[in-house]
Amino acid sequence: MSTPFSALHLTSSLLFILSFAPHHSISSTATSAAHDTMFAGQSLTINKTLVSRHGKFELGFFTPGNSRNYYIGIWFKQVAAIQKKKTVVWVANRNKPISADDSSSSEFKLLENGHLVLFMSSYDSNSSPKTTVWSTNSTTSTAMNDSSVKAVLGDDGNLVISSSSNRSTVIWQSFDHPTHAFLPGLKLGYNNLTKTGSKLTSWRNSEDPSDGIYSFEWWADRTFNIIWNHSFKFYTSGVWNGRFFSNVPEMHVGYGLMSSFEFTSYNDGSYAFTYFLSNKSLPLSTFMDTSGQTKSIVWSNEAQDWTMIWSKPLRHCQVYGVCGAFGVCRENNVDSSLCQCLSGFKQRYPKDWSLLDYSSGCVRRTTLQCGNNDSFSKMPNIRLPQISPSASALVVDVARKCESACLQNCSCSAYAYDTNSSSSGGSNIRCLLWYANLLNIEQLAGVEGNDLYIRLAPSQSRLGNSRTKSSSRWTIVVVVLSGTTILLGITILFLLKWWRRRLARRLKQESPYAFLTAFRYKDLKIATKNFSNKLGSGSFGSVFKGTLPDSTPVAVKRLEGISQDHKQFRNEVSTIGLIQHVNLVRLRGFCSEGRKILLVYDLMPNGSLDRHLFHQNHSRILNWQQRYQIAIGIARGLTYLHEECRDRIIHCDIKPENVLLDATFSPKIADFGLAKLLGREFSRVVTSMRGTVGYLAPEWTSGVAITAKADVYSYGMMLFEIISGRRNLKQSKDGKTWFFPTWASTKVISEGQPVLMILDNNLEGNADVEELDRAFRVACWCIQEEEFQRPSMGQVVQILEGLLEVNPPPILSYLRAMVETEEPANFFSEIDTSESIQGYENNN
Numbered sequence: 001m002s003t004p005f006s007a008l009h010l011t012s013s014l015l016f017i018l019s020f021a022p023h024h025s026i027s028s029t030a031t032s033a034a035h036d037t038m039f040a041g042q043s044l045t046i047n048k049t050l051v052s053r054h055g056k057f058e059l060g061f062f063t064p065g066n067s068r069n070y071y072i073g074i075w076f077k078q079v080a081a082i083q084k085k086k087t088v089v090w091v092a093n094r095n096k097p098i099s100a101d102d103s104s105s106s107e108f109k110l111l112e113n114g115h116l117v118l119f120m121s122s123y124d125s126n127s128s129p130k131t132t133v134w135s136t137n138s139t140t141s142t143a144m145n146d147s148s149v150k151a152v153l154g155d156d157g158n159l160v161i162s163s164s165s166n167r168s169t170v171i172w173q174s175f176d177h178p179t180h181a182f183l184p185g186l187k188l189g190y191n192n193l194t195k196t197g198s199k200l201t202s203w204r205n206s207e208d209p210s211d212g213i214y215s216f217e218w219w220a221d222r223t224f225n226i227i228w229n230h231s232f233k234f235y236t237s238g239v240w241n242g243r244f245f246s247n248v249p250e251m252h253v254g255y256g257l258m259s260s261f262e263f264t265s266y267n268d269g270s271y272a273f274t275y276f277l278s279n280k281s282l283p284l285s286t287f288m289d290t291s292g293q294t295k296s297i298v299w300s301n302e303a304q305d306w307t308m309i310w311s312k313p314l315r316h317c318q319v320y321g322v323c324g325a326f327g328v329c330r331e332n333n334v335d336s337s338l339c340q341c342l343s344g345f346k347q348r349y350p351k352d353w354s355l356l357d358y359s360s361g362c363v364r365r366t367t368l369q370c371g372n373n374d375s376f377s378k379m380p381n382i383r384l385p386q387i388s389p390s391a392s393a394l395v396v397d398v399a400r401k402c403e404s405a406c407l408q409n410c411s412c413s414a415y416a417y418d419t420n421s422s423s424s425g426g427s428n429i430r431c432l433l434w435y436a437n438l439l440n441i442e443q444l445a446g447v448e449g450n451d452l453y454i455r456l457a458p459s460q461s462r463l464g465n466s467r468t469k470s471s472s473r474w475t476i477v478v479v480v481l482s483g484t485t486i487l488l489g490i491t492i493l494f495l496l497k498w499w500r501r502r503l504a505r506r507l508k509q510e511s512p513y514a515f516l517t518a519f520r521y522k523d524l525k526i527a528t529k530n531f532s533n534k535l536g537s538g539s540f541g542s543v544f545k546g547t548l549p550d551s552t553p554v555a556v557k558r559l560e561g562i563s564q565d566h567k568q569f570r571n572e573v574s575t576i577g578l579i580q581h582v583n584l585v586r587l588r589g590f591c592s593e594g595r596k597i598l599l600v601y602d603l604m605p606n607g608s609l610d611r612h613l614f615h616q617n618h619s620r621i622l623n624w625q626q627r628y629q630i631a632i633g634i635a636r637g638l639t640y641l642h643e644e645c646r647d648r649i650i651h652c653d654i655k656p657e658n659v660l661l662d663a664t665f666s667p668k669i670a671d672f673g674l675a676k677l678l679g680r681e682f683s684r685v686v687t688s689m690r691g692t693v694g695y696l697a698p699e700w701t702s703g704v705a706i707t708a709k710a711d712v713y714s715y716g717m718m719l720f721e722i723i724s725g726r727r728n729l730k731q732s733k734d735g736k737t738w739f740f741p742t743w744a745s746t747k748v749i750s751e752g753q754p755v756l757m758i759l760d761n762n763l764e765g766n767a768d769v770e771e772l773d774r775a776f777r778v779a780c781w782c783i784q785e786e787e788f789q790r791p792s793m794g795q796v797v798q799i800l801e802g803l804l805e806v807n808p809p810p811i812l813s814y815l816r817a818m819v820e821t822e823e824p825a826n827f828f829s830e831i832d833t834s835e836s837i838q839g840y841e842n843n844n
């Protein structure tokens with residue numbers, strides 16, 4: 001078999017061979033001595049291993065988990081000693097295990113012809129010839145008879161077969177045949193001569209290294225991709241642009257430990273990609289996991305366990321088919337496993353499930369009869385399957401027609417519908433139908449998501465929405481009653497009409513969504529006691545405290561000087577009303593009458609973040625734990641706006657004044673969606689504000705399109721203020737500007753001073769230094785001038801949660817040019833960069 005990268009690997013192999021030191025041979029009695037070399041004619045048997053020179057890797061027979069099958073593999077030696085569990089990075093015979101019975105007669109032997117072969121002789125007939133279970137198939141020359149052939153296990157985890165009579169010949173190396181792991185220094189890529197790309201395949205489950213359902217493939221178009229069942233691509237890295245893969249911009253920021261990336265292009269269109277470690281002795285592995293995610297894990301000495309530092313796709317539930325057919329994925333589910341079966345279904349192979357391989361999915365407890373008498377069970381808060389090859393959509397006028405459309409086709413297994421918010425008719429219902437196996441259902445927390453209706457056999461219906469079963473006796477009753485029903489119907493219609501008119505008169509306008517109330521101006525005037533209790537005012541208007549008739553306290557924001565097309569306004573406001581997240585302030589309703597435009601929000605008892613950070617009256621000092629949780633909460637809310645909600649939203653005005661704190665000091669972002677609501681008006685107001693060096697990203701003034709990265713910038717600025725408890729910007733009477741982030745990054749990064757020095761003095765050094773360091777680093781990365789250097793909000797969350805490592809940031813050179821680096825003694829006034837104070841706080 002020709003190795004796809006023999007040409008590409010020449011240089012690295014050469015270096016490797018040149019670095020050979022005198023090696024020891026395996027003595028026939030030693031079982032665990034640190035021998036890294038096998039010579040021609042020698043073999044490994046069940047209890048013998050090869051150990052790389054500095055003891056990082058070990059090669060030999062292993063049995064994964066509780067399995068009774070034996071495999072030849074390479075694993076991290078020190079970690080295995082601590083964990084009593086091998087983290088395997090390469091498997092020779094992954095699809096051809098040796099049974100426990102045959103294991104003692106098996107040997108892994110290096111032949112004079114340069115082949116490494118795994119032999120096995122059957123347990124019951126020791127006399128019979130040995131069978132070859134696995135072989136390297138080295139092609140160099142089968143006729144070769146060279147006693148100087150040897151196999152060496154390197155400290156990089158590469159097993160190399162070479163001939164010492166010819167130093168330039170690597171006969172075979174395991175790095176050319178990776179199985180599931182991508183170790184530092186290993187090269188993956190595409191060979192345009194043979195038209196083959198590198199491919200790593202997941203293990204089937206934690207105890208079975210055979211080819212699983214997910215693969216990590218490197219394609220001719222310079223992308224890497226994650227593929228489900230050899231057919232469906234559900235993740236792509238985007239193309240290499242010279243610095244990073246376009247969908248992995250954080251590569252540019254770096255991951256701390258993975259210090260450098262190397263992409264080599266060849267003239268014939270081939271390429272090879274690799275990465276290196278900043279500290280070669282750290283155990284780190286990137287691999288295609290059974291979970292369907294490609295992950296990088298590093299060994300943490302502190303935790304004495306592996307820590308994940310990178311994963312694609314980011315979230316486990318984003319993996320295609322992760323829970324199999326009719327399985328439901330639930331992220332961060334502490335009390336139960338990632339996947340569960342829909343009600344009415346059971347695990348197809350419970351044994352696989354117990355080994356965390358859910359891909360076989362679930363099967364019906366009762367088979368469908370496939371008649372019109374099947375029923376549907378409603379599942380609320382579902383993220384509908386986005387990528388489904390077997391779905392169809394239609395538009396109907398009443399929701400009921402969705403159900404009957406599904407019933408009409410025997411293979412239809414579920415439906416969902418959605419009123420099209422942007423359609424002017426109001427009664428267009430988009431109906432989605434799924435056929436056969438239903439994959440990629442995600443259960444969301446809280447009130448997000450859609451209702452999904454799952455088809456079940458009649459006996460399976462639990463939720464009482466099954467259709468009535470007709471029998472002849474009932475038919476008679478129905479016939480008798482139908483006359484009465486018609487009469488009743490007419491009466492009800494009249495009543496309804498009257499009721500609607502009454503309702504319309506009461507509310508004046510109907511709300512597009514049941515959970516968003518359309519208030520009358522008159523009522524809001526009463527609720528706010530004629531707008532008497534003002535909580536704050538800002539660029540877009542003032543905020544007043546109010547109390548609804550049911551005594552719910554609310555904050556009413558009166559938008560001033562805004563002209564709006566009412567219909568458009570109502571459309572926009574209804575989409576904002578749909579956005580609900582634990583870290584976003586909830587919009588309760590609105591009012592739009594003539595030129596009067598008001599928004600009604602939940603009132604937050606602890607007011608806005610700035611009061612607590614900058615110690616205004618009635619405020620208390622937030623401790624470090626609270627600040628860190630607030631920082632994470634805001635990042636989660638923004639991640640939701642940017643990445644997860646249906647209409648992706650850029651906030652455009654992130655600052656402490658727009659973060660409100662509830663009774664438990666949990667943060668809630670206010671004023672999201674205003675940019676969309678107010679359109680051009682909004683950016684005019686925002687950009688005309690003074691103090692652009694405050695929270696506004698440089699792109700606001702440079703005229704380029706605003707992206708979510710503008711919010712990341714503002715978030716970074718605010719994070720500095722959360723850490724330091726003071727405004728970032730100070731100005732002296734002679735007009736000199738002092739800028740805290742520049743000062744902080746100069747002190748900590750270039751002068752190497754402890755990060756505690758930037759902490760709010762009021763905390764007297766009481767902070768988790770590791771968290772503080774993370775927060776500081778991520779804040780620095782967020783306020784980089786170049787948008788692509790800033791992380792996404794999702795990454796910020798991961799970094800703050802400790803799931804993602806972050807490199808030390810560079811000095812903020814572009815800001816340094818503008819400001820003093822030392823804080824002169826005569827600086828005093830902190831600039832209040834907030835023009836619009838929109839805290840809906842409770843003044844009482």
Ligand SMILES: *[C@@H]1O[C@H](CO)[C@@H](O)[C@H](O)[C@H]1NC(C)=O
Pocket residue numbers: 046047104
């Ligand atoms: C390998 O070692 C285990 C325990 O360390 C022992 O039980 C077993 O008999 C050994 N097998 C061989 C073939 O030496």
Ligand SMILES: *[C@@H]1O[C@H](CO)[C@@H](O)[C@H](O)[C@H]1NC(C)=O
Pocket residue numbers: 001134135136137
């Ligand atoms: C070696 O060759 C044999 C026969 O051609 C094939 O069955 C086997 O899969 C090959 N082994 C590897 C590791 O490629």
Ligand SMILES: *[C@@H]1O[C@H](CO)[C@@H](O)[C@H](O)[C@H]1NC(C)=O
Pocket residue numbers: 112145146
């Ligand atoms: C290889 O050469 C040695 C002597 O150099 C010889 O004894 C042995 O039989 C040869 N093996 C094969 C397979 O040709």
Ligand SMILES: *[C@@H]1O[C@H](CO)[C@@H](O)[C@H](O)[C@H]1NC(C)=O
Pocket residue numbers: 165166168169
């Ligand atoms: C060494 O290997 C190279 C490349 O495979 C080959 O061209 C050369 O003939 C070999 N030399 C000897 C002495 O075998």
Ligand SMILES: *[C@@H]1O[C@H](CO)[C@@H](O)[C@H](O)[C@H]1NC(C)=O
Pocket residue numbers: 229359360
């Ligand atoms: C994977 O694809 C094959 C056909 O290519 C199909 O038979 C098999 O059922 C699929 N596996 C799953 C889990 O859907």
Ligand SMILES: *[C@@H]1O[C@H](CO)[C@@H](O)[C@H](O)[C@H]1NC(C)=O
Pocket residue numbers: 192193267268269270
């Ligand atoms: C790959 O090779 C083909 C010829 O086999 C050539 O047409 C193509 O341009 C090459 N691809 C690249 C990216 O150079």
Ligand SMILES: *[C@@H]1O[C@H](CO)[C@@H](O)[C@H](O)[C@H]1NC(C)=O
Pocket residue numbers: 279280281282283301
């Ligand atoms: C590299 O990592 C090893 C093992 O974790 C550690 O002992 C050593 O101190 C590290 N070296 C440096 C320079 O960080």
Ligand SMILES: *[C@@H]1O[C@H](CO)[C@@H](O)[C@H](O)[C@H]1NC(C)=O
Pocket residue numbers: 369370371372373458469
């Ligand atoms: C459902 O309908 C089919 C015919 O469509 C009928 O044969 C079957 O008995 C019905 N089952 C129940 C439980 O009503």
Ligand SMILES: *[C@@H]1O[C@H](CO)[C@@H](O)[C@H](O)[C@H]1NC(C)=O
Pocket residue numbers: 392408409410411412435
């Ligand atoms: C049911 O739907 C599937 C998928 O759209 C389609 O292939 C099939 O022809 C439909 N069957 C009937 C009876 O309409």
Ligand SMILES: *[C@@H]1O[C@H](CO)[C@@H](O)[C@H](O)[C@H]1NC(C)=O
Pocket residue numbers: 420421422423430
């Ligand atoms: C609503 O329907 C219109 C056409 O009727 C379509 O263009 C639009 O994409 C739909 N919106 C949603 C959210 O489905």
